[in-house]
Amino acid sequence: MNKVFTKILAIFWKDILAEFRTKEIVTSVLVFALLVLVIFSFAFGTRADAMELVAPGILWTALTFGGVLGFNRVFIMEKENSRLEGLMLCPVDRAVIYWGKLAGSFTFILAVAVVITPIFLVLLNLPLFLPRLALIIVLATLGFAAVGTLFSAVAINTRARDIMLPILFLPIAVPVIVAAVKATALVIAGRPWGDMLVWLQIIIVFDIIYLVIATLVFEFVVEE
């Protein structure tokens, strides 16, 4: 068990190191997510009451689309110089590769969220310290990463690789998006914990189901 964890960590660390040197993924996703925030603010106007209504939607649109972009990058970088083949030659279980890539994607998207969420809260004049929002973001990002990592491995092996991931990912991610938007709205409205519990439960159930399923089927996606 400990050995498996070390292997996952090795793959994860490889991605983190590559990202530290190029800063490609986090930077591009961050700029993109920021642009989504800004464009949506233009699209919906800046009236305070309108913003309150659409704010959770704006945040989650930015994080969802940013996430899709990020998951794609994480696997496309493996496509260059046949690095994926190299990774497959590692004497590890395919599930280990999945978890390593998952940990990388999760960290990148979380890093983006850590930067854009405060900006979003500032733009909307909301309190900056919302620990419950942080919890929602961590859980929902985990769900996104679980599905996103699996499907980006599918998408990069198709002809229309850039468009395939959002087409595959978004319908499956609907429950997480709905639950995250609802929970965020409740947090912003300052409602008690009990109200948002059911939404957190949905996200947690989604996370568990897809982490298990993806771990099981990932080997079929990358075999050859």
Place this chain on the structure above:
Amino acid sequence: MKGKHVLRDNVLLGLGLALMIAALYMVFVYVPTEKHTGIVQRIFYFHVPLAWSSFLAFFVTFIFSILYLWKRATKWDTIAHASAEVGVVFTTLVLITGPIWAKPVWGVWWTWDARLTTSLVLWLTYIAYLLVRSYVTEPARGARFGAVIGIVGFIDVPIVFLTVNLWRTQHPTTIIFEGGLTTPMLMTLLVCVAAFTVLYVLLTIQSANLKSVEADIKQLKSTQAE
């Protein structure tokens, strides 16, 4: 072997034709008009069987996707693929017949009710399934990807339904009939469900046959080229 299949297909075709004629007669002549919603309610006898058959189709895709990943026989994948195709066609019809009924009865074409939203998400998921399959050149790889999406997509259905149900708690539950179905209505519905189920099986068999013939031709062409 081939002869047996022809017999089976002909029997299915005859059965489907008889059931479909019976269904049409019952929907347009036999069954009385529902008194609250009027004539438009008759579309229900197509809408519900289509919805049922499309769920069946995606369930078949799910089962045969698992079978394919387990046994790796091309025939299982061919059935899964064919069933998904028919499922998408049926879901498209569900999404068309639904609003036609909803507009005069609910006053709106569309509402984000759990059933409607789940059908829409399901439709989008299996469109993605078909797209991935057509964007993969190598057949074995397409089969593997298809199987993975067929499994992952089907598992999403109950989660989507549950989520949307909670999301739209203020929405009144759908009442198609006040006081339930009368016997002639139930009879008509059952005949229609049978007719569309046979139609689904027929179309899936045809589509699967076509796919295996296509694969054979591809195989022959590549051996000829060598």
